[in-house]
Amino acid sequence: MTNFTVGPVQSCESIHEIGAEDVPYFRTAEFSAVMLENERLMLKFANAPKGSRAVFVTGSGTASMEASIMNILTPNDCVLVVNGGSFGARFSKICDIHDVSHNDIRLPVGRQLRQADIDLVAEGHSHTAFIVNKHETSTGVHYDMQLISEYCKKHNLLLIVDNISSFLCDEFNMAELGADVMITGSQKALACPPGVSIIVLSPRALERVARNDPKCMYFDLKDALANQERGQTPFTPAVQILLQINARLKSIDAVGGVAAEVAKAKRMAAYFRGMIEGLPLEIVSESLSNAVTPLHPTNGMSAYDIFLKLKDEYSIWVCPNGGDMKDKIFRVGHMGCLNESDYDKLVFALKEVML
Amino acid sequence: MTNFTVGPVQSCESIHEIGAEDVPYFRTAEFSAVMLENERLMLKFANAPKGSRAVFVTGSGTASMEASIMNILTPNDCVLVVNGGSFGARFSKICDIHDVSHNDIRLPVGRQLRQADIDLVAEGHSHTAFIVNKHETSTGVHYDMQLISEYCKKHNLLLIVDNISSFLCDEFNMAELGADVMITGSQKALACPPGVSIIVLSPRALERVARNDPKCMYFDLKDALANQERGQTPFTPAVQILLQINARLKSIDAVGGVAAEVAKAKRMAAYFRGMIEGLPLEIVSESLSNAVTPLHPTNGMSAYDIFLKLKDEYSIWVCPNGGDMKDKIFRVGHMGCLNESDYDKLVFALKEVML
Numbered sequence: 001m002t003n004f005t006v007g008p009v010q011s012c013e014s015i016h017e018i019g020a021e022d023v024p025y026f027r028t029a030e031f032s033a034v035m036l037e038n039e040r041l042m043l044k045f046a047n048a049p050k051g052s053r054a055v056f057v058t059g060s061g062t063a064s065m066e067a068s069i070m071n072i073l074t075p076n077d078c079v080l081v082v083n084g085g086s087f088g089a090r091f092s093k094i095c096d097i098h099d100v101s102h103n104d105i106r107l108p109v110g111r112q113l114r115q116a117d118i119d120l121v122a123e124g125h126s127h128t129a130f131i132v133n134k135h136e137t138s139t140g141v142h143y144d145m146q147l148i149s150e151y152c153k154k155h156n157l158l159l160i161v162d163n164i165s166s167f168l169c170d171e172f173n174m175a176e177l178g179a180d181v182m183i184t185g186s187q188k189a190l191a192c193p194p195g196v197s198i199i200v201l202s203p204r205a206l207e208r209v210a211r212n213d214p215k216c217m218y219f220d221l222k223d224a225l226a227n228q229e230r231g232q233t234p235f236t237p238a239v240q241i242l243l244q245i246n247a248r249l250k251s252i253d254a255v256g257g258v259a260a261e262v263a264k265a266k267r268m269a270a271y272f273r274g275m276i277e278g279l280p281l282e283i284v285s286e287s288l289s290n291a292v293t294p295l296h297p298t299n300g301m302s303a304y305d306i307f308l309k310l311k312d313e314y315s316i317w318v319c320p321n322g323g324d325m326k327d328k329i330f331r332v333g334h335m336g337c338l339n340e341s342d343y344d345k346l347v348f349a350l351k352e353v354m355l
Numbered sequence: 356m357t358n359f360t361v362g363p364v365q366s367c368e369s370i371h372e373i374g375a376e377d378v379p380y381f382r383t384a385e386f387s388a389v390m391l392e393n394e395r396l397m398l399k400f401a402n403a404p405k406g407s408r409a410v411f412v413t414g415s416g417t418a419s420m421e422a423s424i425m426n427i428l429t430p431n432d433c434v435l436v437v438n439g440g441s442f443g444a445r446f447s448k449i450c451d452i453h454d455v456s457h458n459d460i461r462l463p464v465g466r467q468l469r470q471a472d473i474d475l476v477a478e479g480h481s482h483t484a485f486i487v488n489k490h491e492t493s494t495g496v497h498y499d500m501q502l503i504s505e506y507c508k509k510h511n512l513l514l515i516v517d518n519i520s521s522f523l524c525d526e527f528n529m530a531e532l533g534a535d536v537m538i539t540g541s542q543k544a545l546a547c548p549p550g551v552s553i554i555v556l557s558p559r560a561l562e563r564v565a566r567n568d569p570k571c572m573y574f575d576l577k578d579a580l581a582n583q584e585r586g587q588t589p590f591t592p593a594v595q596i597l598l599q600i601n602a603r604l605k606s607i608d609a610v611g612g613v614a615a616e617v618a619k620a621k622r623m624a625a626y627f628r629g630m631i632e633g634l635p636l637e638i639v640s641e642s643l644s645n646a647v648t649p650l651h652p653t654n655g656m657s658a659y660d661i662f663l664k665l666k667d668e669y670s671i672w673v674c675p676n677g678g679d680m681k682d683k684i685f686r687v688g689h690m691g692c693l694n695e696s697d698y699d700k701l702v703f704a705l706k707e708v709m710l
Binding site for chain 1: 573
């Protein structure tokens with residue numbers, strides 16, 4: 001199979017090699033050193049401000065989204081949530097569950113966020129924080145972080161950023177944007193198996209964590225941070241995935257850093273987008289990430305049928321959408337171990353299926 | 356390294372082979388079939404009563420311990436907790452966090468549970484549930500489940516069993532014991548990498564889940580159960596570990612089932628325990644599981660120093676203890692891909708280090 005989904009994605013050989021080994025015992029100085037290096041490199045790659053910390057959660061991206069809300073916000077907060085797709089809606093629901101008041105900036109599928117959208121919802125309220133999925137993965141919209149950053153700085157809002165599918169695919173500078181939280185996961189552009197998500201916390205976010213008291217042992221970030229000081233976790237983590245993350249982070253660091261990763265995703269995205277001109281496919285997002293191309297078939301075919309045909313007849317996975325977008329949109333990812341010839345194969349198959 | 360810890364443990368070749376592959380996309384009929392088979396085999400191996408269900412949580416064993424308490428108990432419950440080591444204490448703390456009143460049956464290190472221990476704590480209270488770590492992994496005490504089962508049946512108590520380190524090592528019959536919840540993890544006798552824990556729920560537990568409303572999206576078992584009906588999970592799971600669990604469960608099913616697994620752990624435990632006679636090591640538990648042998652050095656050596664020496668000089672991991680047992684106890688596990696010659700090597704090293 002060739003995998004163009006938005007995760008899990010294809011891993012390189014060095015990641016497979018770690019997966020083929022026995023998992024080491026982890027309450028050791030050796031594993032602690034790995035985890036401290038993981039934290040150091042995550043802070044570097046997020047361009048986190050001085051004094052930031054990173055923790056590694058064994059769980060999906062949603063686990064880290066929820067842990068962030070539970071540990072950083074309280075019912076005394078009132079937050080703005082960009083709700084332009086399933087992942088924005090998820091943040092909104094997490095706020096409901098944890099009694100955090102919120103006003104949602106609802107956007108139609110594919111629409112970029114504009115200043116007027118914020119103003120319309122924000123007017124008359126006093127907010128304390130701003131929550132955004134930098135790249136709303138469900139619809140492939142890459143939000144204008146410059147706009148959001150300026151708004152948050154102007155109104156002194158805490159800025160919580162789900163960067164799960166955009167990390168290493170698009171530029172992100174936590175310090176420059178004044179972002180307080182960045183979340184990502186192991187199975188996106190980190191190109192490791194799913195099972196680990198990562199939270200990077202600014203000094204301002206850390207202060208909030210320190211004085212908060214979440215009603216959950218597993219998601220207690222104070223405990224995670226205290227353990228991570230010595231390179232450990234409160235509970236048995238997904239050790240093998242953390243070793244794979246370590247190999248991947250070191251390899252990124254060795255060959256050009258984040259800039260080279262972003263350039264590669266950009267190159268793959270441009271190559272694919274150039275090739276599909278002439279196919280009955282419409283790109284449905286006003287603002288694309290390099291991570292994903294969201295596509296709507298304009299010849300009346302069901303997007304989900306295209307997903308099934310590519311899977312069953314061509315050994316190719318593209319990424320289907322759920323809910324009411326199931327028949328309208330499928331997505332092609334540009335993360336993981338993919339090259340031009342993989343896209344040649346995909347476009348050949350798309351032509352056979354669609355023309 | 357040869358790994359005698361209580362997890363992660365050594366995996367067999369077929370598990371390594373899956374770890375060496377790319378992770379497949381999982382929102383497919385193919386992965387759903389794997390997950391439905393995983394559930395079916397877990398119910399079979401737990402001897403779960405008719406109408407039971409199983410869910411797979413991406414997270415450590417503690418994640419499933421906490422999810423069970425959050426979804427099954429409420430502040431209207433009053434529960435008995437066997438608190439004889441770190442994992443009993445963990446259940447007790449989880450109850451505190453979620454406002455579940457509890458009375459703890461505290462036991463000295465290494466002590467089996469007796470009827471009088473229960474009676475002393477239970478007297479004068481009206482309890483609704485009983486929580487026990489069948490095998491208190493921190494001290495290697497395997498509790499008398501017959502005693503607990505009879506007590507729960509007599510008093511109509513819901514019975515929640517952490518079977519994390521004892522599953523597939525010692526007998527467990529959920530239906531016969533009248534147990535309502537069984538928890539285990541991927542990295543113990545299932546001998547897969549850590550990152551997934553499993554909850555088996557009886558019809559009585561399922562009823563409680565259905566009418567409960569936990570304040571957590573990630574640990575909402577109603578959502579997990581509804582998704583698992585079609586072999587899916589609410590959020591991206593640790594797909595690769597779930598595929599490894601599938602291979603392992605099928606292989607157990609093909610070659611003798613749980614009985615053969617238990618017999619193998621029993622044989623390894625007996626072989627090792629026979630060989631250490633004459634060494635300055637005392638077994639500190641009144642009631643042993645086949646999973647682990649907890650040992651106290653009687654020659655004045657620090658248990659932790661022995662762990663370090665075996666690691667650094669012999670490429671052997673035994674399992675150190677934490678807290679105030681750090682220097683007193685280390686543990687030797689009998690889970691995973693180990694055979695008699697591995698124990699020969701360990702005992703040879705122990706003799707060199709200790710005599």
